[in-house]
Amino acid sequence: MSERVRVICGPTAAGKTAAALQLAARHPVTIISADSRQIYRRFDIGTAKPGLGELAAVPHVGVDVADPMDRWSAWQWAALAREAIADAISRQRTPVVVGGTGFYLRALTEPLASLPPLDEARRDQLGAWLDAQPRELWRAWCQRLDPGRAALGPVQWRRAIETALLTGVRLSTLHEGGGEASRVPVRYLLVDPGAPLADHIAQRVVTMLDAGWAEEVEQLRLDVPAEARAWLATGYGEVLAHVEGRMSRADMITRVTVRTRQYAKRQRTWFRHQLDQTLVTAVSPYEEGFLERVNAWWRAHDEETV
RNA sequence: GGCGCCGUAGCCAAGUGGUAAGGCAGUGGACUGCAAAUCCGCCAUGCGUCGGUUCGACUCCGACCGGCGCCU
Numbered sequence A: 001m002s003e004r005v006r007v008i009c010g011p012t013a014a015g016k017t018a019a020a021l022q023l024a025a026r027h028p029v030t031i032i033s034a035d036s037r038q039i040y041r042r043f044d045i046g047t048a049k050p051g052l053g054e055l056a057a058v059p060h061v062g063v064d065v066a067d068p069m070d071r072w073s074a075w076q077w078a079a080l081a082r083e084a085i086a087d088a089i090s091r092q093r094t095p096v097v098v099g100g101t102g103f104y105l106r107a108l109t110e111p112l113a114s115l116p117p118l119d120e121a122r123r124d125q126l127g128a129w130l131d132a133q134p135r136e137l138w139r140a141w142c143q144r145l146d147p148g149r150a151a152l153g154p155v156q157w158r159r160a161i162e163t164a165l166l167t168g169v170r171l172s173t174l175h176e177g178g179g180e181a182s183r184v185p186v187r188y189l190l191v192d193p194g195a196p197l198a199d200h201i202a203q204r205v206v207t208m209l210d211a212g213w214a215e216e217v218e219q220l221r222l223d224v225p226a227e228a229r230a231w232l233a234t235g236y237g238e239v240l241a242h243v244e245g246r247m248s249r250a251d252m253i254t255r256v257t258v259r260t261r262q263y264a265k266r267q268r269t270w271f272r273h274q275l276d277q278t279l280v281t282a283v284s285p286y287e288e289g290f291l292e293r294v295n296a297w298w299r300a301h302d303e304e305t306v
Numbered sequence B: 001g002g003c004g005c006c007g008u009a010g011c012c013a014a015g016u017g018g019u020a021a022g023g024c025a026g027u028g029g030a031c032u033g034c035a036a037a038u039c040c041g042c043c044a045u046g047c048g049u050c051g052g053u054u055c056g057a058c059u060c061c062g063a064c065c066g067g068c069g070c071c072u
Helices: A016-024 A052-057 A074-090 A102-109 A120-131 A135-145 A154-167 A171-177 A197-210 A213-223 A236-243 A249-274 A290-299
Strands: A005-009 A029-033 A094-098 A186-191 A280-283
Touching: A005 A016, A005 A102, A016 A029, A016 A052, A016 A094, A016 A186, A016 A290, A029 A074, A074 A094, A074 A102, A102 A186, A102 A249, A120 A154, A135 A154, A154 A171, A186 A290, A197 A213, A197 A249, A213 A236, A236 A249, A280 A290
Parallel strands: A005 A094, A005 A186, A029 A094, A186 A280
Antiparallel strands: none
């Protein structure tokens, strides 16, 4: 029997790192990053990756594990995380999952369904064809092939179509089967400053630019193709537009700030509804005794077994 | 001081006599292998103010207020 794995989550720029680092200062900790953008190499500043100092001070897993062009997935991340958790424990270190990608956390706690392997060549071929079709057609196909998923969005329609056509089975049917990987029992520390987050985000955008975000993008645009997944990270599109002279610096800053706030809002919605609230301890970095609460949360797990 | 144009939600904006398009922002939500992605719902009893004409006015008329432009 093992204790629940500690997970520190919360909207972007909320102070998750501060909580994690202060724990790492007093316990042997391995941080496992649950962040769908920090996986990409070279996209450093705009994804708020841990700095060299932090990486040297505390072992990190899940950062810089993919090339910007790679197709990555929640499934892959969960496999990586399971391995890292087991490895940390075997070394007498305490794994702490830190990140804001709710879907990744779910892949860990509720294993994604096992899917028959897709023929990559056929998938690419189908994908290329679909790209040339109107979205309305995707929706119509999804409606026929896997109606349960038609109410979602294009990304989901596409996935449902690929699965149905290439495996002959509906994705919804596969989901009913459940996953084969083991569920990782967890306990959450939800870090969220509340209303001040909006200002935090605005300040962080400027801080990132001061740290050389635009220069980073200047370099990336030289050899990272526009289709690369990594460009989907919040703000990179706006900074690129500015670097290429298509957007003023002022507009870029306001747009990046807005998009980041919108992302934080979606994260809050996820954490509010998708997490088992009985396992959540909510804290604000601004509240009285923040660090003590973090430490209390850490200790609360020591006795508990699952 | 005179003349002209304009004044519609936090912002941009359509409507020009029949009972307020759309976009942005905001907000609530969804989410089972791209998730910092993708998608969905809500969001002006009121159109600068007051008065008039009309069965009916954001739409027409008048005055006033505010903005812009031109003229003196």
